[in-house]
Amino acid sequence: MLTSDLLLARIRYGYVYPAYARLNPENLKLAEALIQLFKKNIGATREELARKLSNFELEAFRQGFHYKYVRCLAYLLNRQAVYEAPETRLDxxxxxxxxxxxxxxxxxxxxxxxxxxxxxxxxxxxxxxxxxxxxxxxxSYQENEVLKEFQFITAEQLLKNYNLSLTQTLLFKALDITVETRAPG
Structure with missing residues (x-):
């Protein structure tokens, strides 16, 4: 699930339509680049990674991606990350x-x-x-925690997780739900 400020959807005539990610080459390339950014920054602090993510977000925005979309993907990748406080001799x-x-x-x-x-x-x-x-x-400050591990995830799985998380967030916020399906038979 995402935080409600990351919910990317459009509202039309009282209906909410989530902005699902298609598994197309552009989205897969963006997701893979973001995964590589996390992998390359193992050993970096949260603050350093946040700066690089901000730059990445700006570059993706210039390529036509919505900033919330990139933030959502980064948010989901952060769940795959393990951070630890820097080692010090003193408590x-x-x-x-x-x-x-x-x-x-x-x-x-x-x-x-x-x-x-x-x-x-x-x-x-x-x-x-x-x-x-x-x-x-x-x-003890969170921004000084160091990225120690990053659990592998494919670009396709990241996009599927994004779509699932988008749905979960939308359902959690919903007051009323109407589902229409089209199925043969």
């Missing part, structure tokens, strides 16, 4: 707690000098270098 949670405790003793650390003092005091408590404290402090 990020304990470091954050100590940094905030120390900062609260001095009031807000508004200058670079005050910030450095807080980090040095915490580093002394942990018998570590200030750089290690700073790395552990930043390791």
């Amino acid at each position: 990020p949670l304990n470091v954050r707690i100590e940094v905030f405790k120390e900062a609260s003793k001095m009031g807000l650390a508004l200058t670079e000098t005050e910030r450095t003092q807080v980090l040095q005091r915490v580093a002394a408590r942990f018998r570590a270098e200030m750089r290690e404290v700073e790395q552990a402090f930043n390791a």
Whole structure:
């Protein structure tokens, strides 16, 4: 299922028509390029990957693809990804707690000098270098998580997952459903 802001559909005369992806060469090529982008960025942070995805989205938009379509595919690929916090010698949670405790003793650390003092005091408590404290402090932020693994998926499967997710999202948001089918017999 997708988030509702990613729902790509058109409304006409009170009916909602989801924008399903056709399994045509253009869509398959886009999906494959996006899969390769994820594969090539194993070891990159979420923030770095997000920047590259933003550039990819812009380029795809220039080629005529809707930005929501590209975001949906990236969203689905993110589900195939495994992220981990960067490895640090110090426990990020304990470091954050100590940094905030120390900062609260001095009031807000508004200058670079005050910030450095807080980090040095915490580093002394942990018998570590200030750089290690700073790395552990930043390791708990989601954008600093590192892409460790990416579970393989084909371009065709990605497009099928997109169509399924689009339907799930639409059904979840629906207040009333009318289904018309045309079948022989």
